[in-house]
Amino acid sequence: MRAPKTAVWSPGRGVLCLAADRAILAVVQRWTAEHGEGPSVRQIADTVGTKNTASVACHLENLENLEGERGALVR
Incomplete structure (x- = not known):
């Protein structure tokens, strides 16, 4: 389930x-x-489907820091 690196709105x-x-x-x-x-x-x-946990951590940080009142993810 590898996601393409395309930006979406x-x-x-x-x-x-x-x-x-x-x-x-x-x-x-x-x-x-x-x-x-x-x-x-x-x-x-x-x-x-990746072995790169640093990449996952980066995506999690992106989700936490989305603009708006709150990010899409809160740890």
Whole structure:
């Protein structure tokens, strides 16, 4: 489930975010709904098909820092 590196418009947020950011957000939301807690960075990396946890951490930071009242993700 590797997401392409194309930017997409995030409606209502007034920002652009990468498709990979959206894929990771979907993984976090699904995991949290199924397990009652958020996944680890390693678990997210495994789910999206990468071994690069630093890349996942960067995308998580992007999600936390989206413009607007709050980011798309709060740790």
